[in-house]
Amino acid sequence: MTTSTPTDAVRTAADRLLDAARSGTPCDPVRALLPDTTVATGYAVQSVLTAAHLEAGRTVAGRKIGLTSPAVQAQLGVDQPDFGVLYADMACTQDVPIDIGRLLQPRIEAEIAFVLGADLDHDDIDTATARAAVAQVVPALEIVDSRVAGWDITIVDTVADNASSGLYVLGDDRHELGDRDLREVAMTLTGTDGEVLSSGTGAACLGDPVAALVWLARVSREYGSPLRAGEVVLSGALGPMTPVAPGSSFTATLTGLGEVRASFTGGAS
Template identity: 40%
Template sequence: MTQAAQAGAADWASNHSNEATRDELLKRLAAELLHADSTGVPVPPLRDRVLDMSLDDAYQIQEAQLKHHQAAGRVLAGRKVGLTSLAMQQQLGVDSPDFGYFFTDMVFNEDAVIPSTSFISPKVEPEFGYTLKETLQGPGVTREQALAAIDQVYPAIEIIDSRVQDWDIKLVDTVADNASCGAIAVGTVPLDVQLENLAEVECSLLIDGHKVASGKGKAVMDDPIAPLVWLANVLGEQGVALEAGQLVLPGSFTGAMPVVADSTATADFGDLGSLTISFS
Protein backbone atom coordinates (compact mmCIF):
# COMPACT_ATOMS: atom_id res chain seq x y z
CA MET A 1 0.00 0.00 0.00
CA THR A 2 1.36 3.42 -0.91
CA GLN A 3 1.96 6.07 1.75
CA ALA A 4 -0.99 8.11 0.41
CA ALA A 5 -3.26 5.07 0.50
CA GLN A 6 -2.17 4.27 4.05
CA ALA A 7 -2.94 7.84 5.11
CA GLY A 8 -6.33 7.66 3.42
CA ALA A 9 -7.16 4.39 5.14
CA ALA A 10 -6.10 5.82 8.48
CA ASP A 11 -8.33 8.89 7.96
CA TRP A 12 -11.28 6.66 7.01
CA ALA A 13 -10.80 4.50 10.09
CA SER A 14 -10.46 7.55 12.33
CA ASN A 15 -13.60 9.19 10.96
CA HIS A 16 -15.68 6.04 11.29
CA SER A 17 -14.33 5.43 14.78
CA ASN A 18 -15.36 8.95 15.74
CA GLU A 19 -18.83 8.35 14.27
CA ALA A 20 -19.18 5.13 16.24
CA THR A 21 -17.98 6.84 19.38
CA ARG A 22 -20.45 9.68 18.88
CA ASP A 23 -23.34 7.26 18.30
CA GLU A 24 -22.39 5.41 21.46
CA LEU A 25 -22.31 8.68 23.40
CA LEU A 26 -25.77 9.65 22.15
CA LYS A 27 -27.09 6.24 23.20
CA ARG A 28 -25.57 6.69 26.66
CA LEU A 29 -27.22 10.10 27.00
CA ALA A 30 -30.56 8.57 26.01
CA ALA A 31 -30.04 5.95 28.71
CA GLU A 32 -29.26 8.70 31.23
CA LEU A 33 -32.52 10.47 30.41
CA LEU A 34 -34.46 7.22 30.71
CA HIS A 35 -32.88 6.67 34.11
CA ALA A 36 -33.70 10.24 35.16
CA ASP A 37 -37.29 9.71 34.12
CA SER A 38 -37.61 6.55 36.19
CA THR A 39 -35.75 7.80 39.28
CA GLY A 40 -36.64 11.50 39.34
CA VAL A 41 -32.96 12.42 39.52
CA PRO A 42 -32.11 14.95 36.76
CA VAL A 43 -28.97 14.96 34.65
CA PRO A 44 -26.55 17.77 33.77
CA PRO A 45 -27.22 19.66 30.51
CA LEU A 46 -26.50 17.50 27.50
CA ARG A 47 -25.17 20.30 25.31
CA ASP A 48 -22.05 20.47 27.47
CA ARG A 49 -21.23 16.81 26.94
CA VAL A 50 -21.41 16.44 23.16
CA LEU A 51 -18.98 18.37 21.01
CA ASP A 52 -20.92 20.77 18.75
CA MET A 53 -24.18 19.00 19.60
CA SER A 54 -26.61 19.38 16.71
CA LEU A 55 -30.39 19.25 16.46
CA ASP A 56 -30.00 15.94 14.61
CA ASP A 57 -28.02 14.58 17.57
CA ALA A 58 -30.78 15.70 19.92
CA TYR A 59 -33.53 14.03 17.89
CA GLN A 60 -31.41 10.87 17.69
CA ILE A 61 -31.35 10.81 21.51
CA GLN A 62 -35.11 11.38 21.60
CA GLU A 63 -35.75 8.63 19.04
CA ALA A 64 -33.67 6.13 21.01
CA GLN A 65 -35.91 6.70 24.03
CA LEU A 66 -39.06 6.39 21.93
CA LYS A 67 -37.90 3.03 20.59
CA HIS A 68 -37.01 1.86 24.10
CA HIS A 69 -40.49 2.68 25.41
CA GLN A 70 -42.26 1.11 22.44
CA ALA A 71 -40.18 -2.05 22.81
CA ALA A 72 -41.41 -2.17 26.41
CA GLY A 73 -45.01 -2.13 25.16
CA ARG A 74 -45.99 1.50 25.66
CA VAL A 75 -48.51 2.75 23.09
CA LEU A 76 -48.03 6.04 21.27
CA ALA A 77 -51.03 8.33 21.80
CA GLY A 78 -49.83 11.33 19.85
CA ARG A 79 -47.36 14.14 19.42
CA LYS A 80 -46.75 17.58 20.82
CA VAL A 81 -45.25 20.63 19.22
CA GLY A 82 -43.37 22.87 21.61
CA LEU A 83 -41.86 26.33 21.60
CA THR A 84 -44.43 27.66 19.16
CA SER A 85 -45.26 30.85 21.04
CA LEU A 86 -43.03 33.89 21.41
CA ALA A 87 -43.59 33.65 25.16
CA MET A 88 -42.15 30.14 25.35
CA GLN A 89 -39.30 30.90 22.93
CA GLN A 90 -38.31 33.88 25.05
CA GLN A 91 -38.68 31.85 28.24
CA LEU A 92 -36.25 29.21 27.01
CA GLY A 93 -34.07 31.41 24.79
CA VAL A 94 -34.78 29.64 21.48
CA ASP A 95 -36.18 30.73 18.14
CA SER A 96 -37.69 27.58 16.61
CA PRO A 97 -40.31 24.95 17.49
CA ASP A 98 -39.61 21.37 18.43
CA PHE A 99 -41.64 18.20 18.81
CA GLY A 100 -41.99 15.24 21.11
CA TYR A 101 -44.25 12.27 21.78
CA PHE A 102 -46.52 10.96 24.52
CA PHE A 103 -47.98 7.57 25.33
CA THR A 104 -51.47 6.52 26.36
CA ASP A 105 -50.34 6.16 29.98
CA MET A 106 -49.30 9.84 29.97
CA VAL A 107 -52.79 11.13 29.06
CA PHE A 108 -55.21 12.34 31.76
CA ASN A 109 -58.73 13.71 31.52
CA GLU A 110 -60.94 16.34 33.18
CA ASP A 111 -60.73 16.48 36.99
CA ALA A 112 -57.78 14.10 37.10
CA VAL A 113 -55.71 14.15 40.29
CA ILE A 114 -52.12 13.74 39.17
CA PRO A 115 -49.30 12.85 41.59
CA SER A 116 -46.80 15.71 41.63
CA THR A 117 -44.17 13.16 42.61
CA SER A 118 -44.43 11.76 39.07
CA PHE A 119 -42.40 14.75 37.93
CA ILE A 120 -39.16 16.49 38.80
CA SER A 121 -40.12 20.14 38.35
CA PRO A 122 -43.50 20.35 36.60
CA LYS A 123 -45.01 23.34 34.84
CA VAL A 124 -48.29 23.67 32.94
CA GLU A 125 -49.26 25.19 29.61
CA PRO A 126 -52.79 25.75 28.21
CA GLU A 127 -53.25 24.40 24.70
CA PHE A 128 -55.62 23.13 22.06
CA GLY A 129 -55.80 19.38 21.62
CA TYR A 130 -56.52 18.16 18.08
CA THR A 131 -57.84 14.67 17.45
CA LEU A 132 -57.24 13.44 13.91
CA LYS A 133 -59.81 11.70 11.74
CA GLU A 134 -57.41 11.30 8.81
CA THR A 135 -53.76 10.33 8.57
CA LEU A 136 -51.36 13.13 7.66
CA GLN A 137 -48.30 11.94 5.76
CA GLY A 138 -45.74 14.55 4.78
CA PRO A 139 -43.77 16.00 3.22
CA GLY A 140 -46.03 18.30 1.23
CA VAL A 141 -48.96 18.50 3.68
CA THR A 142 -50.86 21.76 3.17
CA ARG A 143 -52.84 23.85 5.60
CA GLU A 144 -56.05 22.76 3.88
CA GLN A 145 -55.14 19.10 4.31
CA ALA A 146 -54.30 19.65 7.97
CA LEU A 147 -57.65 21.37 8.56
CA ALA A 148 -59.49 18.53 6.86
CA ALA A 149 -57.70 15.99 9.06
CA ILE A 150 -58.83 17.54 12.36
CA ASP A 151 -61.79 15.76 13.91
CA GLN A 152 -62.33 17.74 17.13
CA VAL A 153 -60.60 20.47 19.13
CA TYR A 154 -60.44 19.90 22.90
CA PRO A 155 -59.20 21.99 25.81
CA ALA A 156 -55.81 20.66 26.84
CA ILE A 157 -53.02 21.23 29.31
CA GLU A 158 -49.51 20.00 28.80
CA ILE A 159 -47.50 19.26 31.90
CA ILE A 160 -43.93 19.94 30.94
CA ASP A 161 -41.05 18.62 32.98
CA SER A 162 -37.29 18.58 32.60
CA ARG A 163 -35.02 15.64 33.20
CA VAL A 164 -32.21 18.20 32.88
CA GLN A 165 -31.08 19.83 36.12
CA ASP A 166 -32.70 23.13 37.09
CA TRP A 167 -34.40 23.58 33.71
CA ASP A 168 -30.97 24.61 32.42
CA ILE A 169 -31.85 23.92 28.80
CA LYS A 170 -31.22 25.14 25.30
CA LEU A 171 -32.97 23.81 22.20
CA VAL A 172 -30.85 20.65 21.89
CA ASP A 173 -31.38 19.80 25.57
CA THR A 174 -35.16 20.01 25.45
CA VAL A 175 -35.37 18.18 22.11
CA ALA A 176 -33.26 15.32 23.45
CA ASP A 177 -35.48 15.28 26.54
CA ASN A 178 -38.61 14.59 24.48
CA ALA A 179 -39.35 18.31 24.15
CA SER A 180 -39.68 18.42 27.97
CA CYS A 181 -42.95 16.49 27.86
CA GLY A 182 -44.18 15.19 31.21
CA ALA A 183 -47.85 14.38 30.67
CA ILE A 184 -50.96 15.55 28.83
CA ALA A 185 -54.42 16.40 30.10
CA VAL A 186 -57.28 16.69 27.61
CA GLY A 187 -60.97 17.45 28.07
CA THR A 188 -63.75 15.04 27.22
CA VAL A 189 -66.03 17.69 25.68
CA PRO A 190 -64.86 19.43 22.48
CA LEU A 191 -64.57 23.20 22.37
CA ASP A 192 -67.55 24.81 20.66
CA VAL A 193 -65.49 26.61 18.00
CA GLN A 194 -65.07 26.67 14.25
CA LEU A 195 -61.61 25.79 12.97
CA GLU A 196 -61.35 29.02 10.99
CA ASN A 197 -61.73 30.97 14.25
CA LEU A 198 -59.03 29.24 16.28
CA ALA A 199 -56.54 32.09 15.92
CA GLU A 200 -58.87 34.48 17.75
CA VAL A 201 -59.77 32.12 20.58
CA GLU A 202 -58.56 33.38 23.95
CA CYS A 203 -57.45 31.13 26.76
CA SER A 204 -56.50 31.96 30.33
CA LEU A 205 -54.32 29.83 32.56
CA LEU A 206 -55.53 29.70 36.16
CA ILE A 207 -53.51 28.32 39.05
CA ASP A 208 -55.61 27.65 42.16
CA GLY A 209 -58.39 29.69 40.58
CA HIS A 210 -56.22 32.76 40.00
CA LYS A 211 -55.54 33.97 36.47
CA VAL A 212 -51.79 33.95 35.91
CA ALA A 213 -51.52 34.26 32.12
CA SER A 214 -53.62 34.51 28.97
CA GLY A 215 -53.19 34.52 25.23
CA LYS A 216 -54.89 34.01 21.91
CA GLY A 217 -54.61 31.16 19.44
CA LYS A 218 -52.58 33.34 17.09
CA ALA A 219 -49.81 33.33 19.70
CA VAL A 220 -49.12 29.81 18.44
CA MET A 221 -46.96 30.46 15.33
CA ASP A 222 -49.43 33.20 14.30
CA ASP A 223 -51.80 30.41 13.25
CA PRO A 224 -52.58 27.40 15.49
CA ILE A 225 -52.93 25.17 12.42
CA ALA A 226 -49.36 25.96 11.32
CA PRO A 227 -47.72 23.70 13.95
CA LEU A 228 -49.78 20.74 12.72
CA VAL A 229 -48.63 21.38 9.15
CA TRP A 230 -45.02 21.81 10.30
CA LEU A 231 -45.11 18.62 12.37
CA ALA A 232 -46.67 16.50 9.62
CA ASN A 233 -44.01 17.62 7.16
CA VAL A 234 -41.04 17.29 9.52
CA LEU A 235 -42.11 13.78 10.53
CA GLY A 236 -42.87 12.98 6.90
CA GLU A 237 -39.27 13.65 5.98
CA GLN A 238 -38.41 10.82 8.40
CA GLY A 239 -41.02 8.49 6.90
CA VAL A 240 -43.33 8.91 9.90
CA ALA A 241 -47.03 9.80 9.63
CA LEU A 242 -49.48 11.38 12.03
CA GLU A 243 -52.05 8.63 12.26
CA ALA A 244 -55.84 8.95 12.35
CA GLY A 245 -57.00 8.70 15.95
CA GLN A 246 -53.90 10.32 17.39
CA LEU A 247 -53.92 13.47 19.53
CA VAL A 248 -51.75 16.44 18.63
CA LEU A 249 -51.00 19.42 20.87
CA PRO A 250 -49.87 22.38 18.72
CA GLY A 251 -48.29 24.54 21.42
CA SER A 252 -49.01 26.85 24.32
CA PHE A 253 -51.00 30.07 24.41
CA THR A 254 -48.79 31.38 27.22
CA GLY A 255 -45.57 30.89 29.08
CA ALA A 256 -45.37 27.86 31.36
CA MET A 257 -46.23 28.18 35.04
CA PRO A 258 -45.00 25.91 37.86
CA VAL A 259 -47.32 23.68 39.86
CA VAL A 260 -46.88 21.85 43.15
CA ALA A 261 -48.77 19.35 45.28
CA ASP A 262 -52.30 20.45 46.25
CA SER A 263 -52.56 22.96 43.42
CA THR A 264 -55.00 23.08 40.53
CA ALA A 265 -54.53 24.22 36.97
CA THR A 266 -57.27 25.35 34.59
CA ALA A 267 -57.22 26.11 30.88
CA ASP A 268 -60.19 28.47 30.63
CA PHE A 269 -61.54 29.08 27.14
CA GLY A 270 -64.44 31.17 28.42
CA ASP A 271 -67.82 30.29 26.92
CA LEU A 272 -66.16 27.70 24.68
CA GLY A 273 -65.21 25.38 27.53
CA SER A 274 -62.46 24.65 30.04
CA LEU A 275 -60.32 21.94 31.58
CA THR A 276 -59.20 21.64 35.22
CA ILE A 277 -56.73 19.21 36.72
CA SER A 278 -55.32 18.84 40.24
CA PHE A 279 -52.00 17.74 41.68
CA SER A 280 -51.59 15.65 44.79
Protein backbone atom coordinates in the same frame (compact mmCIF):
# COMPACT_ATOMS: atom_id res chain seq x y z
CA MET B 1 -38.55 7.89 13.63
CA THR B 2 -35.84 7.00 11.15
CA THR B 3 -32.25 7.78 12.12
CA SER B 4 -28.78 6.43 11.44
CA THR B 5 -27.06 4.09 13.91
CA PRO B 6 -26.67 5.99 17.21
CA THR B 7 -23.19 7.01 18.26
CA ASP B 8 -21.86 6.12 21.70
CA ALA B 9 -22.35 9.75 22.76
CA VAL B 10 -26.01 9.74 21.71
CA ARG B 11 -26.62 6.49 23.59
CA THR B 12 -24.87 7.86 26.68
CA ALA B 13 -27.05 10.98 26.60
CA ALA B 14 -30.20 8.87 26.21
CA ASP B 15 -29.15 6.65 29.12
CA ARG B 16 -28.61 9.70 31.33
CA LEU B 17 -32.16 10.92 30.63
CA LEU B 18 -33.66 7.45 31.11
CA ASP B 19 -31.86 7.05 34.44
CA ALA B 20 -33.18 10.43 35.61
CA ALA B 21 -36.74 9.48 34.73
CA ARG B 22 -36.48 6.08 36.42
CA SER B 23 -34.80 7.37 39.58
CA GLY B 24 -36.86 10.54 39.91
CA THR B 25 -33.64 12.54 40.29
CA PRO B 26 -32.95 15.25 37.68
CA CYS B 27 -29.65 14.94 35.84
CA ASP B 28 -27.00 17.25 34.45
CA PRO B 29 -27.63 18.65 30.93
CA VAL B 30 -26.78 16.24 28.13
CA ARG B 31 -25.30 18.83 25.78
CA ALA B 32 -21.77 18.35 27.13
CA LEU B 33 -21.92 14.66 26.20
CA LEU B 34 -22.81 15.26 22.55
CA PRO B 35 -20.57 15.97 19.55
CA ASP B 36 -22.58 19.08 18.68
CA THR B 37 -25.64 20.99 19.85
CA THR B 38 -27.74 20.82 16.68
CA VAL B 39 -31.44 20.03 16.61
CA ALA B 40 -30.66 16.93 14.53
CA THR B 41 -28.46 15.56 17.29
CA GLY B 42 -31.22 16.23 19.82
CA TYR B 43 -33.65 14.21 17.71
CA ALA B 44 -31.10 11.39 17.46
CA VAL B 45 -31.15 11.13 21.26
CA GLN B 46 -34.94 11.39 21.30
CA SER B 47 -35.14 8.55 18.78
CA VAL B 48 -33.10 6.28 21.07
CA LEU B 49 -35.43 7.17 23.95
CA THR B 50 -38.49 6.45 21.81
CA ALA B 51 -37.16 3.04 20.84
CA ALA B 52 -36.47 2.24 24.50
CA HIS B 53 -39.98 3.27 25.55
CA LEU B 54 -41.63 1.25 22.78
CA GLU B 55 -39.52 -1.78 23.66
CA ALA B 56 -40.70 -1.39 27.26
CA GLY B 57 -44.31 -1.64 26.08
CA ARG B 58 -45.42 1.98 25.89
CA THR B 59 -47.63 2.96 22.95
CA VAL B 60 -47.70 6.20 20.98
CA ALA B 61 -50.81 8.35 21.41
CA GLY B 62 -49.67 11.34 19.38
CA ARG B 63 -47.22 14.22 19.38
CA LYS B 64 -46.62 17.53 21.15
CA ILE B 65 -45.25 20.71 19.66
CA GLY B 66 -43.01 22.99 21.68
CA LEU B 67 -41.16 26.26 21.18
CA THR B 68 -44.08 27.82 19.32
CA SER B 69 -43.56 31.18 21.02
CA PRO B 70 -41.17 33.62 19.26
CA ALA B 71 -39.98 34.82 22.68
CA VAL B 72 -38.98 31.32 23.77
CA GLN B 73 -37.35 30.65 20.40
CA ALA B 74 -35.27 33.80 20.81
CA GLN B 75 -34.32 32.76 24.34
CA LEU B 76 -32.94 29.42 23.10
CA GLY B 77 -31.48 30.83 19.88
CA VAL B 78 -33.67 28.82 17.47
CA ASP B 79 -35.98 29.75 14.65
CA GLN B 80 -38.29 26.72 14.62
CA PRO B 81 -40.53 24.73 16.95
CA ASP B 82 -39.67 21.27 18.21
CA PHE B 83 -41.72 18.15 18.87
CA GLY B 84 -41.92 15.18 21.19
CA VAL B 85 -43.85 11.93 21.45
CA LEU B 86 -47.02 11.53 23.51
CA TYR B 87 -47.45 8.07 25.01
CA ALA B 88 -50.81 6.61 26.01
CA ASP B 89 -49.82 6.48 29.69
CA MET B 90 -49.21 10.24 29.70
CA ALA B 91 -52.94 10.98 29.28
CA CYS B 92 -54.67 12.01 32.52
CA THR B 93 -58.38 12.27 33.25
CA GLN B 94 -60.09 15.46 34.36
CA ASP B 95 -61.07 15.57 38.03
CA VAL B 96 -58.84 12.62 38.93
CA PRO B 97 -55.94 14.11 40.91
CA ILE B 98 -52.57 13.58 39.28
CA ASP B 99 -49.88 12.04 41.46
CA ILE B 100 -47.21 14.74 41.47
CA GLY B 101 -44.71 12.03 42.36
CA ARG B 102 -44.84 10.97 38.70
CA LEU B 103 -43.08 14.20 37.80
CA LEU B 104 -39.73 15.79 38.57
CA GLN B 105 -40.04 19.55 37.94
CA PRO B 106 -43.56 20.08 36.57
CA ARG B 107 -44.94 23.19 34.96
CA ILE B 108 -48.33 23.59 33.29
CA GLU B 109 -49.58 25.40 30.21
CA ALA B 110 -52.88 25.66 28.35
CA GLU B 111 -53.12 24.58 24.74
CA ILE B 112 -55.42 23.63 21.89
CA ALA B 113 -55.31 19.93 21.05
CA PHE B 114 -56.25 18.30 17.77
CA VAL B 115 -57.55 14.75 17.45
CA LEU B 116 -56.85 13.57 13.93
CA GLY B 117 -59.46 11.82 11.84
CA ALA B 118 -57.17 11.08 8.91
CA ASP B 119 -53.51 10.38 8.25
CA LEU B 120 -51.23 13.28 7.34
CA ASP B 121 -48.65 11.30 5.39
CA HIS B 122 -48.59 12.89 1.95
CA ASP B 123 -46.10 15.29 0.42
CA ASP B 124 -48.38 18.28 -0.17
CA ILE B 125 -49.55 19.07 3.36
CA ASP B 126 -50.87 22.60 3.63
CA THR B 127 -53.39 24.49 5.75
CA ALA B 128 -56.38 23.07 3.86
CA THR B 129 -55.27 19.44 4.07
CA ALA B 130 -54.31 19.79 7.73
CA ARG B 131 -57.66 21.32 8.64
CA ALA B 132 -59.49 18.58 6.74
CA ALA B 133 -57.64 15.91 8.74
CA VAL B 134 -58.79 17.26 12.11
CA ALA B 135 -61.70 15.35 13.62
CA GLN B 136 -61.90 17.26 16.92
CA VAL B 137 -60.56 20.40 18.55
CA VAL B 138 -60.18 20.09 22.32
CA PRO B 139 -59.04 22.38 25.16
CA ALA B 140 -55.97 20.85 26.78
CA LEU B 141 -53.46 21.23 29.57
CA GLU B 142 -49.91 20.05 29.09
CA ILE B 143 -47.85 19.31 32.18
CA VAL B 144 -44.33 19.84 30.90
CA ASP B 145 -41.40 18.39 32.79
CA SER B 146 -37.64 18.24 32.49
CA ARG B 147 -35.30 15.46 33.43
CA VAL B 148 -32.52 18.10 33.39
CA ALA B 149 -31.87 19.64 36.81
CA GLY B 150 -33.09 23.20 37.25
CA TRP B 151 -34.47 23.33 33.71
CA ASP B 152 -30.91 24.16 32.62
CA ILE B 153 -31.68 23.47 28.99
CA THR B 154 -30.65 24.56 25.53
CA ILE B 155 -32.40 23.47 22.36
CA VAL B 156 -30.46 20.20 22.12
CA ASP B 157 -31.26 19.31 25.75
CA THR B 158 -35.00 19.82 25.42
CA VAL B 159 -35.28 18.06 22.05
CA ALA B 160 -33.27 15.13 23.40
CA ASP B 161 -35.53 15.02 26.47
CA ASN B 162 -38.64 14.36 24.34
CA ALA B 163 -39.31 18.10 24.10
CA SER B 164 -39.62 18.29 27.91
CA SER B 165 -42.83 16.25 27.85
CA GLY B 166 -44.59 15.14 31.01
CA LEU B 167 -48.33 14.46 31.05
CA TYR B 168 -51.43 15.96 29.48
CA VAL B 169 -55.15 16.39 30.10
CA LEU B 170 -57.87 16.79 27.48
CA GLY B 171 -61.13 18.56 28.28
CA ASP B 172 -64.54 16.96 27.85
CA ASP B 173 -65.65 19.56 25.29
CA ARG B 174 -65.02 18.35 21.74
CA HIS B 175 -65.66 20.45 18.65
CA GLU B 176 -65.39 20.20 14.89
CA LEU B 177 -62.77 22.54 13.49
CA GLY B 178 -64.89 23.69 10.55
CA ASP B 179 -64.04 27.27 9.68
CA ARG B 180 -63.08 28.28 13.23
CA ASP B 181 -60.34 30.86 13.42
CA LEU B 182 -58.24 29.50 16.26
CA ARG B 183 -56.05 32.60 16.26
CA GLU B 184 -58.88 34.43 18.03
CA VAL B 185 -59.31 31.92 20.86
CA ALA B 186 -58.61 33.66 24.19
CA MET B 187 -57.16 31.56 27.03
CA THR B 188 -57.18 32.20 30.76
CA LEU B 189 -55.47 29.83 33.20
CA THR B 190 -56.50 30.18 36.84
CA GLY B 191 -55.11 28.55 39.96
CA THR B 192 -56.42 27.03 43.16
CA ASP B 193 -57.83 30.29 44.53
CA GLY B 194 -59.11 31.54 41.18
CA GLU B 195 -56.13 33.81 40.58
CA VAL B 196 -55.13 34.34 36.95
CA LEU B 197 -51.79 32.65 36.33
CA SER B 198 -51.49 32.88 32.56
CA SER B 199 -53.37 34.27 29.59
CA GLY B 200 -52.95 34.46 25.86
CA THR B 201 -54.52 33.74 22.50
CA GLY B 202 -54.34 31.20 19.71
CA ALA B 203 -52.20 33.64 17.75
CA ALA B 204 -49.42 33.10 20.34
CA CYS B 205 -49.00 29.56 18.99
CA LEU B 206 -46.84 30.06 15.89
CA GLY B 207 -49.33 32.65 14.66
CA ASP B 208 -52.07 30.02 14.37
CA PRO B 209 -52.36 26.54 15.98
CA VAL B 210 -53.19 25.15 12.53
CA ALA B 211 -49.85 26.46 11.26
CA ALA B 212 -48.20 24.53 14.08
CA LEU B 213 -50.05 21.38 12.97
CA VAL B 214 -48.88 21.90 9.37
CA TRP B 215 -45.28 22.27 10.56
CA LEU B 216 -45.49 19.11 12.66
CA ALA B 217 -47.10 17.07 9.89
CA ARG B 218 -44.36 18.04 7.43
CA VAL B 219 -41.42 17.45 9.76
CA SER B 220 -42.86 14.20 11.16
CA ARG B 221 -43.13 12.87 7.65
CA GLU B 222 -39.55 13.94 6.93
CA TYR B 223 -38.39 12.00 9.99
CA GLY B 224 -40.24 8.89 8.79
CA SER B 225 -42.99 8.95 11.39
CA PRO B 226 -46.05 10.67 9.85
CA LEU B 227 -49.09 11.66 11.85
CA ARG B 228 -51.86 9.06 11.89
CA ALA B 229 -55.63 9.09 12.33
CA GLY B 230 -56.62 8.86 15.98
CA GLU B 231 -53.49 10.58 17.27
CA VAL B 232 -53.61 13.56 19.60
CA VAL B 233 -51.55 16.64 18.74
CA LEU B 234 -50.84 19.27 21.39
CA SER B 235 -50.29 22.34 19.26
CA GLY B 236 -48.31 24.52 21.69
CA ALA B 237 -48.83 26.92 24.57
CA LEU B 238 -51.20 29.87 24.30
CA GLY B 239 -49.52 31.66 27.20
CA PRO B 240 -46.66 31.40 29.69
CA MET B 241 -46.24 28.18 31.65
CA THR B 242 -46.54 28.20 35.43
CA PRO B 243 -44.99 25.96 38.12
CA VAL B 244 -46.98 23.13 39.65
CA ALA B 245 -46.88 22.59 43.42
CA PRO B 246 -48.26 19.69 45.48
CA GLY B 247 -51.98 20.16 46.14
CA SER B 248 -52.45 22.77 43.43
CA SER B 249 -55.28 22.86 40.91
CA PHE B 250 -55.76 24.63 37.60
CA THR B 251 -58.59 25.52 35.22
CA ALA B 252 -58.04 26.76 31.68
CA THR B 253 -60.90 28.46 29.85
CA LEU B 254 -60.66 28.82 26.07
CA THR B 255 -63.30 30.98 24.42
CA GLY B 256 -65.53 28.98 22.10
CA LEU B 257 -63.89 25.69 23.11
CA GLY B 258 -64.74 25.25 26.79
CA GLU B 259 -62.54 24.45 29.75
CA VAL B 260 -60.13 21.85 31.04
CA ARG B 261 -59.06 21.14 34.63
CA ALA B 262 -56.20 19.44 36.45
CA SER B 263 -55.34 18.95 40.12
CA PHE B 264 -52.33 17.43 41.86
CA THR B 265 -51.79 15.35 44.97
CA GLY B 266 -48.90 15.76 47.35
CA GLY B 267 -47.07 12.84 45.75
CA ALA B 268 -45.23 10.04 47.48
CA SER B 269 -43.71 10.68 50.87
